[in-house]
Amino acid sequence: xxxxxxxxxxxxxxxxxxxxxxxxxxxxxxxxxxxxxxxxxxxxxxxxxxxxxxxxxxxxxxxxxxxxxxxxxxxxxxxxxxxxxxxxxxxxxxxxxxxxxxxxxxxxxxxxxxxxxxxxxxxxxxxxxxxxxxxxxxxxxxxxxxxxxxxxxxxxxxxxxxxxxxxxxxxxxxxxxxxxxxxxxxxxxxxxxxxxxxxxxxxxxxxxxxxxxxxxxxxxxxxxxxxxxxxxxxxxxxxxxxxxxxxxxxxxxxxxxxxxxxxxxxxxxxxxxxxxxxxxxxxxxxxxxxxxxxxxxxxxxxxxxxxxxxxxxxxxxxxxxxxxxxxxxxxxxxxxxxxxxxxxxxxxxxxxxxxxxxxxxxxxxxxxxxxxxxxxxxxxxxxxxxxxxxxxxxxxxxxxxxxxxxxxxxxxxxxxxxxxxxxx
Numbered sequence: 004x005x006x007x008x009x010x011x012x013x014x015x016x017x018x019x020x021x022x023x024x025x026x027x028x029x030x031x032x033x034x035x036x037x038x039x040x041x042x043x044x045x046x047x048x049x050x051x052x053x054x055x056x057x058x059x060x061x062x063x064x065x066x067x068x069x070x071x072x073x074x075x076x077x078x079x080x081x082x083x084x085x086x087x088x089x090x091x092x093x094x095x096x097x098x099x100x101x102x103x104x105x106x107x108x109x110x111x112x113x114x115x116x117x118x119x120x121x122x123x124x125x126x127x128x129x130x131x132x133x134x135x136x137x138x139x140x141x142x143x144x145x146x147x148x149x150x151x152x153x154x155x156x157x158x159x160x161x162x163x164x165x166x167x168x169x170x171x172x173x174x175x176x177x178x179x180x181x182x183x184x185x186x187x188x189x190x191x192x193x194x195x196x197x198x199x200x201x202x203x204x205x206x207x208x209x210x211x212x213x214x215x216x217x218x219x220x221x222x223x224x225x226x227x228x229x230x231x232x233x234x235x236x237x238x239x240x241x242x243x244x245x246x247x248x249x250x251x252x253x254x255x256x257x258x259x260x261x262x263x264x265x266x267x268x269x270x271x272x273x274x275x276x277x278x279x280x281x282x283x284x285x286x287x288x289x290x291x292x293x294x295x296x297x298x299x300x301x302x303x304x305x306x307x308x309x310x311x312x313x314x315x316x317x318x319x320x321x322x323x324x325x326x327x328x329x330x331x332x333x334x335x336x337x338x339x340x341x342x343x344x345x346x347x348x349x350x351x352x353x354x355x356x357x358x359x360x361x362x363x364x365x366x367x368x369x370x371x372x373x374x375x376x377x378x379x380x381x382x383x384x385x386x387x388x389x390x391x392x393x394x395x396x397x398x399x400x401x402x403x404x405x406x407x408x409x410x411x412x413x414x415x416x417x418x419x420x421x422x423x424x425x426x427x
Contacts, residue, residue, distance in 0.1 A: 062414030065363035140224035147217030154210030165199035365412030376411035
């Protein structure tokens with residue numbers, strides 16, 4: 004068996020074909036060299052344009068756009084009662100509950116009663132002391148009247164004696180002038196009149212002093228009785244407060260004690276919720292706290308319905324990087340059948356800036372940033388910028404960037420101090 008060779012497949016080359024092949028070979032070699040040089044130049048420029056290379060998967064780039072920047076705050080809140088006081092035991096004793104949690108009550112309804120023998124005993128003792136002091140005050144008043152009466156009687160007697168002495172002196176004066184009595188008798192009559200005048204003066208002074216002393220003693224007794232009356236009234240108020248009553252129309256919230264439990268004074272017994280007024284409590288990041296103020300408009304959303312509201316209160320302290328705020332429904336905007344601790348979505352509208360340059364907000368471009376990384380042809384370059392107001396997802400660009408430019412918004416933490424970084 005003979006083995007075939009490739010002589011049947013060989014085609015003789017003509018001298019013209021060999022010449023064309025020899026002329027084409029240098030052109031192909033030159034074209035391949037040129038392509039290699041272009042490739043090396045492109046790669047070299049990429050490497051030379053940045054001293055550091057970062058993967059594009061590790062960064063986020065956004066485009067600078069022009070539009071309306073709405074500064075708002077979004078947060079999840081919970082419904083709380085604007086008026087939800089806890090009612091306390093005025094004294095120690097045994098509690099008898101009249102309601103349970105969830106009961107609807109009217110203002111003045113008795114919610115619980117406290118049996119406090121100690122308080123009742125103190126009231127009885129103070130009432131007895133009051134009765135004794137009132138009796139003493141009445142007796143002092145009567146004694147003052149008697150003292151004034153006696154003093155007036157003595158004064159009247161002294162005045163009568165002075166009048167009699169005056170008439171006696173006049174009679175002796177006429178008799179002396181007629182020669183019927185001696186001069187010594189006239190002198191005695193004059194002395195008698197002078198004694199009567201002195202007695203009248205002393206009686207008048209004594210009447211004033213005795214009246215003042217008696218009045219002072221009576222007033223002291225009355226003041227003691229009035230003081231004791233205040234003590235009794237306070238104890239009576241405390242005894243009346245042993246019956247815990249609803250301060251307004253509402254609903255019983257929580258009951259903190261058990262039936263017939265013995266409680267101490269000032270212990271919480273139950274709470275009452277005012278169903279007519281609810282507020283929404285939210286937590287706001289510390290960075291937005293300085294923009295919050297009472298009266299700022301807000302929107303509350305629940306069950307796909309939006310309700311108008313305003314900021315009613317802002318906490319003055321920061322806790323765990325957040326500030327508490329309360330939102331109050333606008334007049335007529337509170338939905339019915341709200342429940343304590345119900346969740347609601349809140350949006351606080353700070354302000355709206357029309358037709359401004361803005362870009363997506365991120366760690367690399369945030370409030371207080373003075374430089375941005377601008378990406379051109381895969382190379383990020385640091386450029387000074389001035390930023391303005393910031394919302395939750397965008398930040399205003401005042402200068403340094405143009406509309407349509409692409410800016411790095413996150414991932415710049417690996418760039419270090421380099422001014423140019425290649426992104427591949």
